[in-house]
Amino acid sequence: MAKPQYKGDYIRGYTGYTTQTRVKYSSNIRPAYVRKKKTVKRKSNPLAILVNIILAVLLVVYVTPVYYNQVTRPFLTRANKYPEIKTSNIAQIAFPTANYLYNSHFMGLNYLQGTRTNNAQMQKLYETYSMNALESRLRNLAASYPSLKPSVYVWDYESGKHADIASGEVFSTASIIKIPVLIQLFRSIEAGAIKLDDKIAMTDYYKSEGSGSLQFKGDRSVYTVDELARVMITESDNSATNMLLDATGGMNALNQSLRKWGMKETRINDWLPDLAGTNVTTAKEMATLLYNIDNANFLSLNSREKMIDYMSHVHNNRLIQAGLPKDAIFIHKTGDIGKMLGDAGIVYTPNGKKYIVVMLVNRPYNSPQGKDFIVAASSLIYNYMVNTNL
Numbered sequence: 001m002a003k004p005q006y007k008g009d010y011i012r013g014y015t016g017y018t019t020q021t022r023v024k025y026s027s028n029i030r031p032a033y034v035r036k037k038k039t040v041k042r043k044s045n046p047l048a049i050l051v052n053i054i055l056a057v058l059l060v061v062y063v064t065p066v067y068y069n070q071v072t073r074p075f076l077t078r079a080n081k082y083p084e085i086k087t088s089n090i091a092q093i094a095f096p097t098a099n100y101l102y103n104s105h106f107m108g109l110n111y112l113q114g115t116r117t118n119n120a121q122m123q124k125l126y127e128t129y130s131m132n133a134l135e136s137r138l139r140n141l142a143a144s145y146p147s148l149k150p151s152v153y154v155w156d157y158e159s160g161k162h163a164d165i166a167s168g169e170v171f172s173t174a175s176i177i178k179i180p181v182l183i184q185l186f187r188s189i190e191a192g193a194i195k196l197d198d199k200i201a202m203t204d205y206y207k208s209e210g211s212g213s214l215q216f217k218g219d220r221s222v223y224t225v226d227e228l229a230r231v232m233i234t235e236s237d238n239s240a241t242n243m244l245l246d247a248t249g250g251m252n253a254l255n256q257s258l259r260k261w262g263m264k265e266t267r268i269n270d271w272l273p274d275l276a277g278t279n280v281t282t283a284k285e286m287a288t289l290l291y292n293i294d295n296a297n298f299l300s301l302n303s304r305e306k307m308i309d310y311m312s313h314v315h316n317n318r319l320i321q322a323g324l325p326k327d328a329i330f331i332h333k334t335g336d337i338g339k340m341l342g343d344a345g346i347v348y349t350p351n352g353k354k355y356i357v358v359m360l361v362n363r364p365y366n367s368p369q370g371k372d373f374i375v376a377a378s379s380l381i382y383n384y385m386v387n388t389n390l
Contacts, residue, residue, distance in 0.1 A: 120262025122292045125284075128160035134384045135163045138377060145373045149362040153283040154381055155291070157354040159390045163381070167284040170265050171360040172277030174335030175211065175236045176344050177268055179289055181245055182310070184257055185229060186303035188248045196226040196306075200243050210273035212237025226306075233310040233333060238272035245271070262288070275337055283358040286344045290356050293346075311345065319343040319371060320357060323378025325350075339363065341370035347382065355385050 134154065142150050142165070153167035188194045202214060202221045209215060212235050214223075225247070228240040245254065251268045258266050266285045269278040292298045293307055311331035320343040321330045332345020342360040347353075359377060363370035 120260070122261040122288060122298060123295050124262070125155055125162070125288055125291055126160045127155070127162050131161050131163040131384070131390075133388075134381065135165060137380055137384070138163065138165050141373070141377055141380060145369050147364055147367065148369055148373055150373060150377070151283045151360040152377060153287045153356070153358045154385075155287055155356045156385065156390055157356075161390050164284070167287075167358075168282050170280050170282055171342070171362065172337060172340040173266075173279045173281045173286075174274070174277070174337040174340055174342060175238075175272070176281065176286060176333050176335035176342050177272075177274075177279045178232055178236065178241055179286065179333050179344065180254060180258060180266065180268075181241055182229060182233060182307055183289060183293070183299070184248050184254050185225070185244055186299060186307060187257070190300055190303060194225060194247055196224065196229075198225045199223065200225065200228065200247060202239065202243070206239050206242045206246070208238035208242055208272050210238045210275075211235065212239055214239040229306075230310050234313045234315055236314075236316065236334065241272045261292075273337070277337055277340060283360050286358045287356045290344060290346055290358070319374045320345060320359065320378040323375045323380075324382055328382070338365045341374065343374060347385075349382070349386055351386060353385055357381055
């Protein structure tokens with residue numbers, strides 16, 4: 001067979017040239033058995049094309065104008081789409097939700113402050129084992145009140161054992177929010193920001209309906225901080241609470257303190273009486289607040305004595321205290337806004353036991369079953385704590 005004479009020759013089966021020749025002609029010489037690949041045309045799917053067209057039209061009609069008006073145009077023109085909201089560019093960038101979502105306030109700016117976890121100012125409750133038998137009895141009791149939704153937390157000082165019935169669920173606080181208000185007051189006293197003998201005048205701004213007698217007093221009546229703190233706790237006076245809350249920095253200052261103390265869920269969103277139930281907590285966080293009344297690194301002995309004095313003279317003795325014997329000592333604060341009934345405090349038994357108990361009960365509005373459950377649960381808990389070897 002003849003050797004190819006020029007580049008591009010195509011000779012079937014020729015193998016008689018050298019390596020150099022193969023290299024020279026290999027780019028244009030193809031074996032006969034190599035065939036061109038057939039191009040397979042993919043069939044179009046009319047339904048998929050229609051769906052893509054519809055999505056594209058929706059994108060152009062609905063998404064693009066919104067994005068342009070709210071993002072692109074304000075960015076290019078530096079124009080504020082909502083001129084009635086006055087805020088700095090830095091605040092808009094750093095805290096974009098601050099106009100409607102915040103729990104703290106500093107130098108005229110609202111912002112969200114995270115809860116301290118590793119460096120919380122309050123001590124956590126030291127929990128050991130669950131009191132399973134007590135929890136079972138409480139659940140059986142709750143089952144006999146199907147219209148109620150209770151949250152219960154019990155903690156024993158000596159052993160660290162605890163009983164927990166939905167203690168992490170968020171409930172309205174009602175007047176139980178006055179416990180952190182009281183703690184905030186004495187922390188402010190210890191910081192030198194206010195004194196017990198300071199005087200505050202009553203005005204219409206502070207007067208509040210609901211519990212307490214100060215709402216019926218005349219304008220410009222003057223009270224000491226000590227008097228206001230006492231009626232806030234003993235009478236659950238809402239007007240006194242608002243006066244003390246304002247004197248210690250207001251709702252923003254209290255929420256900021258709650259974050260520093262380590263509370264994740266407890267917060268105040270409205271002045272008292274907060275009939276809508278926007279002020280919230282959990283049974284376990286309220287127990288933690290009560291526990292830290294005894295924390296010498298958090299409150300001084302003088303503050304502790306004053307707070308216990310107030311809380312041991314609460315007029316409402318119809319809830320947890322009604323389930324305790326007369327020789328048991330109970331320091332506490334109650335709360336009632338119709339749809340939620342609660343009580344939170346520390347029980348001192350005659351035989352030397354000491355335990356925290358918090359009960360929050362959602363109920364049909366003003367249903368007496370809420371009270372009945374709390375009294376029955378209190379008696380059940382007391383008998384278990386006293387008669388069981390923990």
